[in-house]
Amino acid sequence: DAGVTQSPTHLIKTRGQQVTLRCSPKSGHDTVSWYQQALGQGPQFIFQYYEEEERQRGNFPDRFSGHQFPNYSSELNVNALLLGDSALYLCASSSGQGTSYEQYFGPGTRLTVT
Amino acid sequence: GQSLEQPSEVTAVEGAIVQINCTYQTSGFYGLSWYQQHDGGAPTFLSYNALDGLEETGRFSSFLSRSDSYGYLLLQELQMKDSASYFCAVRGDPASGGSYIPTFGRGTSLIVHP
Numbered sequence: 001d002a003g004v005t006q007s008p009t010h011l012i013k014t015r016g017q018q019v020t021l022r023c024s025p026k027s028g029h030d031t032v033s034w035y036q037q038a039l040g041q042g043p044q045f046i047f048q049y050y051e052e053e054e055r056q057r058g059n060f061p062d063r064f065s066g067h068q069f070p071n072y073s074s075e076l077n078v079n080a081l082l083l084g085d086s087a088l089y090l091c092a093s094s095s096g097q098g099t100s101y102e103q104y105f106g107p108g109t110r111l112t113v114t
Numbered sequence: 115g116q117s118l119e120q121p122s123e124v125t126a127v128e129g130a131i132v133q134i135n136c137t138y139q140t141s142g143f144y145g146l147s148w149y150q151q152h153d154g155g156a157p158t159f160l161s162y163n164a165l166d167g168l169e170e171t172g173r174f175s176s177f178l179s180r181s182d183s184y185g186y187l188l189l190q191e192l193q194m195k196d197s198a199s200y201f202c203a204v205r206g207d208p209a210s211g212g213s214y215i216p217t218f219g220r221g222t223s224l225i226v227h228p
Contacts, residue, residue, distance in 0.1 A: 004156075033215070042201050042218030043157065056215050090156065101145050101164075101205065103216070105156040 004106035025093030032074040116140040118219035136202035142210020
């Protein structure tokens with residue numbers, strides 16, 4: 001049973017560019033949440049997707065957007081990259097619109113903005 | 115909003131017992147989770163407390179006191195592989211104005227010495 005997978009593993013971008021990160025949830029899970037984790041910090045919630053719609057959003061600007069596909073996989077898009085966007089981006093999957101308390105995290109995508 | 119406080123670092127020796135504390139603030143409490151994250155790895159779920167008391171899972175136990183807005187993670191028979199960051203995460207009750215989206219603390223770095 002495959003767990004949560006994310007791609008790419010690492011990414012280097014330049015300020016002002018756009019980036020797309022991808023996530024496939026654990027088998028049987030229908031809810032995907034995205035988190036940003038800066039060095040030495042805890043994960044910060046960006047948004048959650050369920051039934052192909054954004055259901056909850058954290059305190060992140062509109063430059064951060066996402067999508068969920070019918071197979072429950074998801075994308076995170078970040079436009080007009082800033083140096084401060086450099087972080088580990090984590091995808092977490094769960095079931096039942098996130099009402100289940102247990103989330104499974106993917107290995108993350110390490111984004112570096114230069 | 116939701117916020118948490120946990121120590122930034124804890125050190126201990128192999129075979130010892132260590133306790134990592136977490137205090138939280140939330141609008142309507144739903145549950146407190148604990149996650150472990152090794153350097154460069156994904157957070158992995160350890161335990162969840164919704165009711166007062168102790169939950170035991172092998173060498174790890176987690177305690178909750180809702181009246182004190184306090185919980186702790188207890189690690190027994192410490193091993194070198196337990197060196198990692200440990201995060202507490204609180205979920206609020208939407209019916210009371212909180213959010214069931216978990217808010218993570220900044221993490222506690224546990225260093226286990228031989």
